[in-house]
Amino acid sequence: EAGVAQSPRYKIIEKRQSVAFWCNPISGHATLYWYQQILGQGPKLLIQFQNNGVVDDSQLPKDRFSAERLKGVDSTLKIQPAKLEDSAVYLCASSLGANTEAFFGQGTRLTVV
Amino acid sequence: GNSVTQMEGPVTLSEEAFLTINCTYTATGYPSLFWYVQYPGEGLQLLLKATKADDKGSNKGFEATYRKETTSFHLEKGSVQVSDSAVYFCALRDDKIIFGKGTRLHILP
Numbered sequence: 001e002a003g004v005a006q007s008p009r010y011k012i013i014e015k016r017q018s019v020a021f022w023c024n025p026i027s028g029h030a031t032l033y034w035y036q037q038i039l040g041q042g043p044k045l046l047i048q049f050q051n052n053g054v055v056d057d058s059q060l061p062k063d064r065f066s067a068e069r070l071k072g073v074d075s076t077l078k079i080q081p082a083k084l085e086d087s088a089v090y091l092c093a094s095s096l097g098a099n100t101e102a103f104f105g106q107g108t109r110l111t112v113v
Numbered sequence: 114g115n116s117v118t119q120m121e122g123p124v125t126l127s128e129e130a131f132l133t134i135n136c137t138y139t140a141t142g143y144p145s146l147f148w149y150v151q152y153p154g155e156g157l158q159l160l161l162k163a164t165k166a167d168d169k170g171s172n173k174g175f176e177a178t179y180r181k182e183t184t185s186f187h188l189e190k191g192s193v194q195v196s197d198s199a200v201y202f203c204a205l206r207d208d209k210i211i212f213g214k215g216t217r218l219h220i221l222p
Binding site for chain 1 (some may be wrong): 117143155156157158159162179183202204206208209210211212214215
């Protein structure tokens with residue numbers, strides 16, 4: 001079974017530029033998550049989707065971050081404009097439902113210079 | 114709100130030593146508890162889980178028991194190997210998954 005796919009694996013941008021990350025969850029998984037993992041810290045939930053609806057985006061900095069999950073499958077996370085403190089690994093995960101095991105992708109490492 | 118606290122690292126042990134990584138949690142409900150592992154250059158992988166009090170999760174020689182009375186889920190392994198070197202995250206799931214800060218483990222040959 002294919003796992004959670006994310007791209008790109010690495011991205012370097014200058015501050016104030018825009019960037020987008022893509023996630024393809026495991027087939028049939030209704031729940032999709034985006035996490036931010038800053039170096040030396042645990043992952044922090046940014047947004048959780050159930051199908052194409054947002055369940056929780058309480059920790060998403062909405063002035064610069066946006067995410068969508070069209071058709072309840074793939075998802076994109078966008079940062080516009082980026083700040084230095086956005087440097088982190090962005091992890092996508094999916095699960096069959098809200099209370100089942102979550103599977104993680106390898107992440108996108110973002111460096112903002 | 115819900116939270117997870119785990120011991121700070123790095124933890125350095127010799128091969129075949131006994132491992133304990135402490136994890137305690139705060140939750141208003143009855144969460145499921147997890148240990149995830151992150152090997153160098155790789156994504157998070159579920160190591161083991163427990164869904165209710167007194168459940169014991171186990172995998173690859175690692176064990177953790179869901180202790181409701183002490184709100185703990187400590188990770189243990191009787192004899193560690195160099196290949197166990199990684200970052201270990203304790204996590205709980207109530208309405209969402211919340212992670213601890215992670216504990217880096219170094220095993221010396």
